[in-house]
Amino acid sequence: MSARSVRARLTPYGLILPAWLWLVIFFVVPIISMLSVSTMTGNVANGFTQTFHFSTYANAWNLYHTQILRSLVYGLIATALCLVIGYPVAYWIAFRGGRHKSTLLFLLLLPFFVSFVIRTQSWSFMLADHGMVLNAIRTLHLDGVLRFLHIISSQTTILQTPAAVIGGLTYNFLPFTVLPIYVALERVEPALLEASADLYASKATAFRKVVLPLSLPGIFAAVLLTFVPVASDYVNATILGGPNTTMVGNIIQTLYFTNLDYPTAAALSFILMGVLLIGIFLYARVLGTEDVFEMATA
Amino acid sequence: MNDPMNTPPDLLRGLTMPRISRRRALQAGGLASLGMLLAACGIPAAPQSKLGLSAARKQIDKFWLAQKKHGQLNFANWPLYIDVTKGGDHPSLDLFTKQTGIKVNYQEVIQDDDSFFGKIQPPLSNGQPTGYDLMVITNGVYLDLLIQLDFLTPLDQNRMTNFYTYASDLVKDPSFDRGNVYTMAWQSGITGIGYNINETGRELTSWQDLLDPKFSGKVGMFGDTEDLPNSALCAIGVNPETSTPADWKNAADWLHKQRPLVRKYYQQDYIGALTGGDLTVSMAWSGDIFQNQSSDPHLRFVVPKEGAPIWTDNMCIPAHAQNPLDAMTYMDFVYQPKIAAMIADYVNYITPVPATAEIFKKNAKQATKPSDRKYYENLATSPLIFPKPSEYSRLHRYRVLSESEQKVWNSLFEPIYQS
Numbered sequence: 001m002s003a004r005s006v007r008a009r010l011t012p013y014g015l016i017l018p019a020w021l022w023l024v025i026f027f028v029v030p031i032i033s034m035l036s037v038s039t040m041t042g043n044v045a046n047g048f049t050q051t052f053h054f055s056t057y058a059n060a061w062n063l064y065h066t067q068i069l070r071s072l073v074y075g076l077i078a079t080a081l082c083l084v085i086g087y088p089v090a091y092w093i094a095f096r097g098g099r100h101k102s103t104l105l106f107l108l109l110l111p112f113f114v115s116f117v118i119r120t121q122s123w124s125f126m127l128a129d130h131g132m133v134l135n136a137i138r139t140l141h142l143d144g145v146l147r148f149l150h151i152i153s154s155q156t157t158i159l160q161t162p163a164a165v166i167g168g169l170t171y172n173f174l175p176f177t178v179l180p181i182y183v184a185l186e187r188v189e190p191a192l193l194e195a196s197a198d199l200y201a202s203k204a205t206a207f208r209k210v211v212l213p214l215s216l217p218g219i220f221a222a223v224l225l226t227f228v229p230v231a232s233d234y235v236n237a238t239i240l241g242g243p244n245t246t247m248v249g250n251i252i253q254t255l256y257f258t259n260l261d262y263p264t265a266a267a268l269s270f271i272l273m274g275v276l277l278i279g280i281f282l283y284a285r286v287l288g289t290e291d292v293f294e295m296a297t298a
Numbered sequence: 299m300n301d302p303m304n305t306p307p308d309l310l311r312g313l314t315m316p317r318i319s320r321r322r323a324l325q326a327g328g329l330a331s332l333g334m335l336l337a338a339c340g341i342p343a344a345p346q347s348k349l350g351l352s353a354a355r356k357q358i359d360k361f362w363l364a365q366k367k368h369g370q371l372n373f374a375n376w377p378l379y380i381d382v383t384k385g386g387d388h389p390s391l392d393l394f395t396k397q398t399g400i401k402v403n404y405q406e407v408i409q410d411d412d413s414f415f416g417k418i419q420p421p422l423s424n425g426q427p428t429g430y431d432l433m434v435i436t437n438g439v440y441l442d443l444l445i446q447l448d449f450l451t452p453l454d455q456n457r458m459t460n461f462y463t464y465a466s467d468l469v470k471d472p473s474f475d476r477g478n479v480y481t482m483a484w485q486s487g488i489t490g491i492g493y494n495i496n497e498t499g500r501e502l503t504s505w506q507d508l509l510d511p512k513f514s515g516k517v518g519m520f521g522d523t524e525d526l527p528n529s530a531l532c533a534i535g536v537n538p539e540t541s542t543p544a545d546w547k548n549a550a551d552w553l554h555k556q557r558p559l560v561r562k563y564y565q566q567d568y569i570g571a572l573t574g575g576d577l578t579v580s581m582a583w584s585g586d587i588f589q590n591q592s593s594d595p596h597l598r599f600v601v602p603k604e605g606a607p608i609w610t611d612n613m614c615i616p617a618h619a620q621n622p623l624d625a626m627t628y629m630d631f632v633y634q635p636k637i638a639a640m641i642a643d644y645v646n647y648i649t650p651v652p653a654t655a656e657i658f659k660k661n662a663k664q665a666t667k668p669s670d671r672k673y674y675e676n677l678a679t680s681p682l683i684f685p686k687p688s689e690y691s692r693l694h695r696y697r698v699l700s701e702s703e704q705k706v707w708n709s710l711f712e713p714i715y716q717s
Contacts, residue, residue: 129574
């Protein structure tokens with residue numbers, strides 16, 4: 001084989017090398033080292049040694065499955081809310097934005113210029129018992145209705161209830177839902193809508209049969225990008241939550257920093273990752289795709 | 299430690315490889331051997347000192363003799379824990395720089411002991427400097443751990459003149475650091491009950507007031523494994539320092555009984571909730587309440603009659619610090635009554651220098667504005683800043699826990715604030 005052909009054969013590998021290195025250094029190595037920590041035993045003073053102690057996983061699940069399940073439920077509700085709120089926003093920007101599209105997208109991203117924690121903290125000021133939201137509700141005498149709907153507790157508070165945490169999660173992750181849907185809708189040819197009108201489709205039918213199916217890849221990516229970080233978030237539960245809204249992220253943080261129990265914290269992270277991956281693959285099946293990655297990058 | 303070659307190969311395959319072709323198996327093989335290396339490493343234990351006491355003392359003296367002043371001090375402290383002007387200057391630090399020529403890089407980076415420990419532990423266990431020459435750590439689990447792991451630099455006892463002249467009995471030779479080998483107190487405080495008397499409609503006197511259904515949904519508690527359990531032990535009439543696992547169980551039961559009334563298990567954010575009206579009554583730190591009383595005169599602080607935890611935040615020098623002599627100089631500097639008064643005037647916690655009371659009395663006499671006079675009179679006579687020796691009998695240190703006790707303790711108390 002000539003030197004030239006060897007080089008030609010190696011060139012593609014050389015070109016993908018940086019990407020591989022990136023993946024190995026920042027993803028594979030940390031994840032394998034965490035995986036190995038999760039089966040170690042010991043303590044900070046005496047060090048941790050590898051003993052392949054797999055029952056850490058069972059113990060972690062037994063102790064903390066409530067918080068894992070709660071995180072999934074909060075994640076599902078917040079993701080659903082994000083879709084309900086985000087889809088019309090994306091639709092409006094894509095089809096009605098006109099020359100203001102980029103301005104509108106910029107406005108959507110504007111909150112990201114302020115720290116995540118600060119934004120969540122400002123929610124806690126607004127939702128406080130004497131904050132502007134509850135004051136307005138009391139002035140308008142809406143508190144009875146909201147109490148009936150269980151959005152505010154029997155003592156007329158919002159802060160420290162599940163509603164506050166889910167609200168915060170929805171608010172914080174909304175742009176992650178809007179952007180992928182927008183990208184998918186942007187690609188829908190307006191001519192297709194005209195064509196469906198020519199074929200006597202009503203506006204609703206055209207949306208159901210043309211626009212919605214074409215935006216499915218966007219919805220898939222949006223759900224993925226929203227649900228995963230929402231389910232592992234701990235900031236909203238810390239700032240807006242109460243005694244019964246602890247999420248699995250809070251537990252992992254406590255295990256890691258307060259208890260210095262690195263193995264259990266690592267095991268719990270992997271359980272969460274496993275549950276999320278299973279959920280995502282099931283979801284991909286339901287949407288009728290064989291290959292998640294094809295779907296997400298379509 | 300396990301030999302990497304003894305790792306069951308089928309297990310590794312299961313962990314690292316999906317169902318794969320031969321080509322991909324070869325690629326994954328490279329990663330797997332990397333994984334085995336990592337798996338075999340473990341996380342090392344802290345090195346143990348094997349010196350005798352007198353040899354250790356000689357080593358310490360030798361260490362300090364070799365140190366030179368560098369003119370730089372990197373100081374890690376908690377937020378709002380030193381005197382500050384409206385412009386953001388710290389007059390006591392400026393005075394220090396003027397007198398000693400040592401520049402202070404003052405950083406308010408400590409939010410709580412546990413996450414700060416999490417930050418400094420990795421470099422310290424690798425024998426590297428943390429970037430700080432001086433830090434302030436509360437007595438308790440993390441200070442014990444820092445001492446036990448050899449993560450602190452023993453102090454130069456010859457450079458503690460002001461300390462031994464002016465320090466109060468509370469902070470000299472404390473139970474958590476006999477002989478002040480590693481630490482000198484920064485400030486101390488009491489964990490008690492803070493409340494808004496307008497909302498409660500009565501004076502509170504006891505931990506049992508936290509069980510009053512009248513305050514349901516308006517009660518704040520601390521979400522931690524020090525103040526919450528130790529206060530609960532006081533509440534059931536047990537001295538935390540000598541408590542037994544059976545007592546812990548009872549204290550946890552007390553907390554479970556109280557849990558339905560609790561709005562949230564707070565960190566530092568309880569004070570905003572209390573002044574903002576989200577809370578009527580809360581577990582509180584004495585200095586926070588005193589600081590906020592000027593803007594919110596209905597705030598009260600009570601040391602419950604059953605007793606309460608007292609804690610001390612301590613200055614200490616992390617191992618491998620780059621400017622230990624500059625840190626040592628500063629630690630003794632703040633024990634001059636004049637400097638201690640500058641800090642106590644602002645932070646309102648229990649000062650380690652009782653002689654500051656005289657300075658406050660003098661300030662009160664010289665004050666031109668009546669409001670200033672009243673402020674300094676309050677400071678000089680406040681039992682929250684200068685507790686009387688008779689009150690000390692009701693104040694208890696945190697329970698010191700062994701490694702195995704810590705596990706039991708955490709498993710009893712963590713589910714209360716995280717469930």
